[in-house]
Amino acid sequence: MRKRPTPMALVKYRLTCFLLILLAGCAGIPVEPGGKPGVIRGEEYVIHPAASGDTWASLADTYLRDKSKGWLIADFNKSDEIVAGQQIVIPLVHPNPVGVYSSGYQTVMVLCYHRFGPNKSKMVITPGDFDAQMAYLRKHDYRVIPLSSIHSFLKGEAALPQRAVVITIDDGYRSSYDIAYPILKKYNFPVTLFVYSDFLGSRDALGWSEMKEMIGSGLVDIQPHSKTHASMAKRLANESDEAYRRRVDEEIRIPSQQIKKGLRLPLHTFAYPFGESNEFMISQLKSADYNAGVTVVAGGNPAFAYPFKLRRTMIYGDRDMASFVRSLRVFTTENLK
Structure with missing residues (x-):
């Protein structure tokens, strides 16, 4: 009997597929309308190239329409600080809202x-x-x-x-x-x-x-x-x-x-x-x-x-x-x- 994948394993799989599509130059992944160059949006994630002055709160305000959710982006990227040029992955829907993991x-x-x-x-x-x-x-x-x-x-x-x-x-x-x-x-x-x-x-x-x-x-x-x-x-x-x-x-x-x-x-x-x-x-x-x-x-x-x-x-x-x-x-x- 095959083991069921954990929630985070599914997240990693979907995100990997998303990144592979980007690297392959697949058409159909829209550039964020009216946004800065290099910002790419999928159905579940946005990839944002960090600029000077970006904060977790400002990114949450831009993409999640709620600046109080900056923690969500920081937690997902496992990072305390934003460095200019860093590729920030922004989950549009939280992959694990109940906080239950295999561990x-x-x-x-x-x-x-x-x-x-x-x-x-x-x-x-x-x-x-x-x-x-x-x-x-x-x-x-x-x-x-x-x-x-x-x-x-x-x-x-x-x-x-x-x-x-x-x-x-x-x-x-x-x-x-x-x-x-x-x-x-x-x-x-x-x-x-x-x-x-x-x-x-x-x-x-x-x-x-x-x-x-x-x-x-x-x-x-x-x-x-x-x-x-x-x-x-x-x-x-x-x-x-x-x-x-x-x-x-x-x-x-x-x-x-x-x-x-x-x-x-x-x-x-x-x-x-x-x-x-x-x-x-x-x-x-x-x-x-x-x-x-x-x-x-x-x-x-x-x-x-x-x-x-x-x-x-x-x-x-x-x-x-x-x-x-x-x-x-x-x-x-x-x-x-």
């Missing part, structure tokens, strides 16, 4: 923070440590993406960068604005804040003005983390079935309404208090048109992860940089031949 599969890390301050503890990250962690992500070519980007990946509709990382911050402490937000702006990293609505506006919490300012930067998304931060996974003592259902409804509906009305943001992901969920909660989120729910179970998320039990890895303030680096598991090695 294993891609996983997207979702990092979970809580508070920031000068005195480190388990749940408090110092400004210096947070800055050092963000600097590490930048220096080692991790690509920080919005949480909302993961939904198409989980549906198999769109690829994500090979070293994709998501940053989330829970609860809605004001230190997210005072400390984390300036550092995230420094690195131009997007973040999702999960807030519970009863906490907002209190002494240590974010206010609506701070949240609106951060949203205006284009880097910050805000999603619900319940109304009171009480666990909904189990009924309370002496709580009737009807009372439990009403409580879950309020814990989901009230913060959702406040975010939609006060911040005019689309709702897509719910953070379970304490990371705990059950099938009834998930059914309620689905009925409310949510795309996903996030836990605090450590680990990465492959394309085949269940969207309503996405993993998040807690980042603790009393751990060192080596611990942070170990948490960045963006590929799971497994023989899938």
Whole structure:
């Protein structure tokens, strides 16, 4: 029985055939209309001779109509920099949107923070440590993406960068604005804040003005983390079935309404208090048109992860940089031949 070719083997085969046709001078491969000389377009790929001033973002803007997808071209060419004269191959359709290979599969890390301050503890990250962690992500070519980007990946509709990382911050402490937000702006990293609505506006919490300012930067998304931060996974003592259902409804509906009305943001992901969920909660989120729910179970998320039990890895303030680096598991090695 013949072995089935892997996705990347098929990509290499199609690309080789394409290049052989070019070298043979076959007619019918059109020069990019209105483009620079030497640019050649096929059905699945464009070959672009790099010029001075070209960037991954500018090429993505020209050929993919989305400058944010420069990573796709860089990953495909396995190159960090563009050199003038280099033949850049631009995939018009991603050859492997689910990130599954014969050697294993891609996983997207979702990092979970809580508070920031000068005195480190388990749940408090110092400004210096947070800055050092963000600097590490930048220096080692991790690509920080919005949480909302993961939904198409989980549906198999769109690829994500090979070293994709998501940053989330829970609860809605004001230190997210005072400390984390300036550092995230420094690195131009997007973040999702999960807030519970009863906490907002209190002494240590974010206010609506701070949240609106951060949203205006284009880097910050805000999603619900319940109304009171009480666990909904189990009924309370002496709580009737009807009372439990009403409580879950309020814990989901009230913060959702406040975010939609006060911040005019689309709702897509719910953070379970304490990371705990059950099938009834998930059914309620689905009925409310949510795309996903996030836990605090450590680990990465492959394309085949269940969207309503996405993993998040807690980042603790009393751990060192080596611990942070170990948490960045963006590929799971497994023989899938």
